[in-house]
Amino acid sequence: MTQTTRRLLLAGTGALALALVASPVSAQKKYDEGATDTEIKIGNTNPYSGNLSAYGTIGKAIDAYLKMVNEQGGINGRKITFTSYDDGYAPPKTVEMVRKLVEEDKVLFVFNTLGTPPNSAIHKYMNAKQVPQLFVATGASKWGNPKEFPWTMGFQVDYVTEATVYAKHLLANVKDPKIAVLMQNDDYGKDYFNGFKQGLGKDADKLIVQLSTYEPTDPTVDSQMIQLKNSGANVFFNITTPKFAAQAIRKAAELGWKPAHYLNNVSASVATVMKPAGLENGQDILTAGYLKDPTNPLYANDKDFLEWKAFMQKYYPSGNLADGFNGYAYAVSTLLVHVLKQCGDDLTRTNIMKQAASVKGFQLPMVIEGIKVNTSATDFYPIQAVKMQRFKGESFEPFGEVISAEAQSQ
Amino acid sequence: MATTTTANGLAAVRRMSLGQGRWVWAAVVILALLPIIGGKTGFISNYGFLQLSLMIVYAIAVLGLILLTGFNGQISLGHGAFFAVGAYTSAVLIDQANWPYWATLPVAAIMCFVVGYLFGLPALRLEGHYLALATFALAVAVPQILKYRHFEWFTNGVQGINIFKPAPPFGLPLSGDQWMYLVVLAIAVLMFWIARNLLDSRTGRAMMAIRDHSMAAGTMGINVAHYKTVVFGISALYTGVAGALHAIIFEFVAPDSFRFELSIAILVGAVVGGIASLPGAVIGGVFVQVIEKYADALTKKITTAVHLPIDLEPWTIYGIALIVLMYTMPMGIAGGLALLWKRLKGS
Numbered sequence: 001m002t003q004t005t006r007r008l009l010l011a012g013t014g015a016l017a018l019a020l021v022a023s024p025v026s027a028q029k030k031y032d033e034g035a036t037d038t039e040i041k042i043g044n045t046n047p048y049s050g051n052l053s054a055y056g057t058i059g060k061a062i063d064a065y066l067k068m069v070n071e072q073g074g075i076n077g078r079k080i081t082f083t084s085y086d087d088g089y090a091p092p093k094t095v096e097m098v099r100k101l102v103e104e105d106k107v108l109f110v111f112n113t114l115g116t117p118p119n120s121a122i123h124k125y126m127n128a129k130q131v132p133q134l135f136v137a138t139g140a141s142k143w144g145n146p147k148e149f150p151w152t153m154g155f156q157v158d159y160v161t162e163a164t165v166y167a168k169h170l171l172a173n174v175k176d177p178k179i180a181v182l183m184q185n186d187d188y189g190k191d192y193f194n195g196f197k198q199g200l201g202k203d204a205d206k207l208i209v210q211l212s213t214y215e216p217t218d219p220t221v222d223s224q225m226i227q228l229k230n231s232g233a234n235v236f237f238n239i240t241t242p243k244f245a246a247q248a249i250r251k252a253a254e255l256g257w258k259p260a261h262y263l264n265n266v267s268a269s270v271a272t273v274m275k276p277a278g279l280e281n282g283q284d285i286l287t288a289g290y291l292k293d294p295t296n297p298l299y300a301n302d303k304d305f306l307e308w309k310a311f312m313q314k315y316y317p318s319g320n321l322a323d324g325f326n327g328y329a330y331a332v333s334t335l336l337v338h339v340l341k342q343c344g345d346d347l348t349r350t351n352i353m354k355q356a357a358s359v360k361g362f363q364l365p366m367v368i369e370g371i372k373v374n375t376s377a378t379d380f381y382p383i384q385a386v387k388m389q390r391f392k393g394e395s396f397e398p399f400g401e402v403i404s405a406e407a408q409s410q
Numbered sequence: 411m412a413t414t415t416t417a418n419g420l421a422a423v424r425r426m427s428l429g430q431g432r433w434v435w436a437a438v439v440i441l442a443l444l445p446i447i448g449g450k451t452g453f454i455s456n457y458g459f460l461q462l463s464l465m466i467v468y469a470i471a472v473l474g475l476i477l478l479t480g481f482n483g484q485i486s487l488g489h490g491a492f493f494a495v496g497a498y499t500s501a502v503l504i505d506q507a508n509w510p511y512w513a514t515l516p517v518a519a520i521m522c523f524v525v526g527y528l529f530g531l532p533a534l535r536l537e538g539h540y541l542a543l544a545t546f547a548l549a550v551a552v553p554q555i556l557k558y559r560h561f562e563w564f565t566n567g568v569q570g571i572n573i574f575k576p577a578p579p580f581g582l583p584l585s586g587d588q589w590m591y592l593v594v595l596a597i598a599v600l601m602f603w604i605a606r607n608l609l610d611s612r613t614g615r616a617m618m619a620i621r622d623h624s625m626a627a628g629t630m631g632i633n634v635a636h637y638k639t640v641v642f643g644i645s646a647l648y649t650g651v652a653g654a655l656h657a658i659i660f661e662f663v664a665p666d667s668f669r670f671e672l673s674i675a676i677l678v679g680a681v682v683g684g685i686a687s688l689p690g691a692v693i694g695g696v697f698v699q700v701i702e703k704y705a706d707a708l709t710k711k712i713t714t715a716v717h718l719p720i721d722l723e724p725w726t727i728y729g730i731a732l733i734v735l736m737y738t739m740p741m742g743i744a745g746g747l748a749l750l751w752k753r754l755k756g757s
Contacts, residue, residue: 049725085707091570092667095660103457117568121662124572185559186568217554 028345034108035347040340041081042066043101043110045118050088055114057319058137059084061329062112064316075340078347083107089114091121098122102131109134109352112155112332116140116188119152127151132352134339135332135382139266141191144380146357151349153356153380155332157265157290159188160195161384161405163237165288166262167199168403169388170235174260178209180233182224182248184240185213192239192264209233214244225251238263246277253281261285265386270295270395271322279394287396288386288403290371291331295322296395304365327366334364335373335382370402438599445588456587461699463587463594463659467652469695470598472679473605473688474648479677480686481609482641483621485538488545490673491552492522492646494665496653498556501571501663502564511576511658515597518654519647526646530639549673556665570664573657590659597655601648606688608644617641649676682735684744693743701731 034041046059066082074080083105085097094113101107109132113119116138123142126133127149135155136143139162143154170177181196183189193211197204210231212224221244228236229252236259238248245267252261261284267273268287292299299305308330312319319326340347342355357380362373371385385404389396444454444462454462475489499521500514529548536544556565565571578589608614616637619627628634657663679698684690705728712727739746 090666090669091664092660092662095662099457099460104455117570117664117666120569121572121664125661128574215559 030346030348030351032108032348033106035078038078039081040075040078040347041083041105041107042336043098043105043107044082044084045087045094045097045101045110045113046084047089047114048086050090052089052115055089055137055325056086057323058112058114058325058329061312061316061319061326062333064319065311065330065333068311068315069337075337076344080340087118089118091117094118095121095125098125102129107131108347109349111135111336112137112329114138119143123149123152130349132349132356134352134356135335137328137332139191140187141195146378146380151353153353153375153382155335155382156328157288157383157386158195158381159191159264160198161381162265162288162386163192163195163239164199164405165386165388165403166237166286167196169286170260170262171200174235177207177235177260178231178233179207179235179237180210180228180231180259181208181212181237182221182228182240182244183211183213184244185215188266189213189239196237214240216241218244221247222251225255225257229255229257233259235260236262238267240264240267242267242269242272245273249273249277249281249285253278263287265289268389268396269324274391274394282391285391287389287391289389289396289398290367290383290386291324291327292366292368293324293396294327294366295324296397298395298397308366331364331366335359335362338362368398368402371404438595441595442592445584445591456585459585459587459591460659463591464656465696465699466591466594466598467655467659467695468676468679468698469692470601470655471649471652471676472683472694472698473602473691474645474650474652475676475680476683476685476687476691476694477605477608477617477648478641478645479680480684480690481614481621482617482638482645483624484533484638484642485542486545486645486673487542487670487677488547488549488673489645489649489676490668490670491545491548492526492649493653493656493672493676494552494556494668495525495646496522496650497657497663497667498565498571498653499650500654501573501657504573504658505571506564512593514658515651515654519651522650522653523643523647526650527639527643529646530642533642534635534638546670546673549670553665553668553670556668565665568665570662570667573661573663575659575661587659594655594659597651601651602688602691605648609688613637678732682732682742684742687742687744687748690742690744697743701728705731 029037044059044062046056047053048056048059063082063084066080069075070079083101085100087094087097098110098113101110110126111134113122113133114137119133119136119138122133130151133152135153137155139154139156139159141158141160143152144158145152170179181193183193197208200207210228210233212227214221214224221240225248236252236257238245238261240248245263249261252259263285265287268289274282292302292304294305294308308327309321311330312321312326316326339352339356339359342358343351357375357377359373359375359382363369364373367383368387371383371387373382374384375382385402387398387402388400389398445459447453471489471493474492475486478484478486496518499518500511503509503514503517504511533541533544555561557568575586575590577586578584582589584592609617616627616632619630619632620634620637624634675698679694680690682697683692683694705725709727735743741749
């Protein structure tokens with residue numbers, strides 16, 4: 001009896017040992033559709049035509065970055081094939097192009113597809129097909145929901161996080177805040193507003209004395225601005241897209257209203273907002289950001305900036321060096337390459353999501369120092385920290401500490 | 411111009427109804443066999459079947475416009491609007507009321523007929539380019555109406571509606587895309603058959619008489635107003651059914667699917683295919699899907715293949731193709747092919 005047990009035990013141990021030896025061998029190379037020993041296929045959509053084609057430079061810069069990676073030997077010996085289609089920011093076109101990418105071009109995953117409406121249109125499809133929709137180029141908070149959508153992950157600071165930071169900042173800096181909010185009446189506006197209320201805490205409804213909304217199709221926001229001024233508020237949270245942001249800033253100055261003015265990052269642009277609004281009208285406006293603005297003289301001798309500039313000149317010479325979107329593309333591409341390197345030889349879709357969800361304290365280039373990428377199985381928001389910035393003279397000047405809202409996904 | 415189109419249009423209808431009927435049916439059978447041949451061998455991907463289905467859908471939409479413009483002489487720059495009404499009718503019924511997809515088709519058809527008929531009433535007072543402008547206004551207005559705040563509870567605003575493709579019934583060994591391709595094909599055959607019979611009837615002849623000389627047609631006792639409005643309704647019905655099918659196979663509708671560019675695309679498809687010809691509708695449908703959607707990809711491929719020193723704009727190829735076609739085949743591809751066939755036979 002004992003003899004048999006011992007023999008069984010021995011055999012068992014032997015088998016176990018064999019299994020242990022064997023398993024790394026079998027796990028060495030694993031692929032899903034779109035990956036081989038020599039190639040990784042990645043898909044993308046961007047608006048290269050239409051009203052929002054200014055964003056298209058992101059796709060071109062990513063393409064240039066991946067060319068550079070391929071020239072330097074690729075990732076673990078594999079070359080990247082990057083296929084990017086024009087969707088003109090039209091959701092139906094995105095659906096069609098993404099179906100082409102997944103079903104015909106057979107990409108391993110799609111990366112940095114751009115825009116909230118286009119990504120919403122493919123959200124369910126990607127998750128039904130179980131193909132990663134990685135690091136999407138939109139700030140909506142709904143991309144960080146691994147429970148319901150485990151195949152979708154955001155990238156940049158989401159609107160909710162950003163608005164929370166403003167709320168905390170104003171509570172700490174403004175005495176007796178009475179807040180007026182101007183909001184674009186759509187998902188983007190509501191996302192910011194909800195985050196803002198969260199940040200203000202339970203007194204939110206008391207602190208906000210006036211909420212005015214506008215439709216993206218409205219010609220101006222003048223009447224809303226008069227309403228907001230008359231509410232007697234001393235804080236103004238400006239949730240608007242560039243055209244309306246410029247109008248609001250100008251109108252506030254015309255009305256002689258000088259509240260503590262928080263402007264959402266969506267419109268924190270010198271060229272498209274501050275200049276049209278009049279630089280003198282925009283002084284001391286506050287915003288928050290995570291990227292280094294390439295036009296800011298502060299970064300003229302910055303290591304990141306110089307490296308990025310060299311990359312642009314060599315691989316994307318037609319790109320605009322004053323365009324922050326190209327810096328954005330550089331940062332997000334770096335994160336992509338980091339995740340793919342981590343995947344090693346296990347290029348399955350499951351492993352890509354797993355590795356994307358286990359980045360710890362990774363500093364991206366062209367992102368302000370101290371703002372790091374952190375993800376986990378429950379945290380699908382890669383960047384969740386910002387630095388406050390104040391408009392002085394002709395540029396936004398970062399000040400204070402990095403403010404992190406690193407939290408678990410909802 | 412008008413008389414030659416008439417002659418060609420009539421000839422096309424006659425040809426279809428007489429000698430070439432057999433060829434048409436043979437082509438349909440081959441198309442119907444594609445899922446079995448292509449699907450099993452993997453020769454055509456599911457995405458490929460989606461593309462084929464879309465071509466057929468656009469062919470139905472173009473057919474709607476051809477009935478109106480080619481056979482009744484009324485110009486419309488707003489057929490995208492009827493396409494949208496059909497698509498949303500179907501999508502909302504599936505999404506909100508959980509209707510099976512096939513049951514939404516007749517509703518979309520009736521809905522579009524009514525909308526088209528009602529729109530046709532005031533349109534009676536508008537001739538030629540005034541009608542074109544009125545319909546154009548409709549095309550521009552529809553996406554905005556779909557985004558309207560108080561309709562959001564059922565249209566879902568800018569975000570659009572996601573629906574899921576029906577699975578094939580009876581456990582057929584087909585994928586969803588293949589099954590829907592067959593459904594779309596069957597409906598298209600039915601709708602083309604009805605259109606052919608319509609044009610070959612008294613009604614059809616009255617339609618064409620109105621197109622060629624509405625005053626003369628009136629003198630002969632044709633109720634011009636009645637015919638014009640009804641044809642507007644029928645035309646909207648065709649395009650609306652196409653819209654509903656589009657929503658079902660595409661699994662998604664959004665206001666941006668139906669921008670006025672769609673109306674222009676349908677018109678261009680009709681003109682390029684052959685404005686007064688049923689085969690022209692098929693060619694037009696293929697044109698809308700292939701050239702229009704892939705002009706961009708094609709432009710890129712050509713740029714890299716030929717190593718052009720300049721960056722071509724995405725729509726370059728589309729523009730060039732249109733200009734060339736209009737110069738070489740002013741009566742559309744169908745008309746051009748018919749002419750070519752005649753010459754070859756003659757020589």
